[in-house]
Amino acid sequence: MDRKEFLRTSGILSLSSMAVIAAFIESCKKTESSAPQAPTVNFNLDLTASANSSLNSVGGYVYNSGVIVACIATNSYVALSQACTHQGCTVAYASGSFNCPCHGGRYDTNGNVTAGPPPSPLKKYTVTHNGNNLNIAG
Ligand code: FES
Structure with missing residues (x-):
């Protein structure tokens, strides 16, 4: 050559x-x-309803309207958008962290990314606890 x-x-x-x-x-x-937009919501959860019974235990969580609501301590709740900001997989709560099963993304209880590829935080919602009712809005 x-x-x-x-x-x-x-x-x-x-x-x-x-x-x-x-x-x-x-x-x-x-x-x-490809992650969906975090929804705007305003809904109530009745803590006496069987569908929400997991919220009566620390570590329990439920999904509603695109939001994950978790009991992080006795009478202390956090609500974050449930769709991971990387590619939209549904996060779950365990051991003080919101974890994505798809590529190892992790978020703290403020929705901030602590590990993995997510490019931005999860949206955090305001939770108002009044008796047996939780209001989630934002
Ligand atoms: S979709 Fe959650 S880390 Fe990739």
Whole structure:
């Protein structure tokens, strides 16, 4: 292979490599934005209802209207959007953390990312506890 042929061949390879890299980056951008928008909600949960009974135990949680509501301590509740901000998988609560089963994303009780690929925090909702009722709004 002479010098001209080498330069022409390596130039073609470089251009095709750049096209592959650009296509890869574009596909990554599309997956990063696939998480659904966090909903705007205003609903009540009756703590005496059997559907919400897990909220009477520390560590228990329920899903409602796109929101995960967890009991993080006695009479202390947190409500976050349930869809992981990476690709939209549903998070679950365990051991003081909201965890995504898909790629290891983790969030603290304020919704802030503590591990994994999520690009942004979970939306946090206001929880008002009044007797046997929780109001979740935001
Ligand atoms: S969807 Fe990828 S970490 Fe949650």
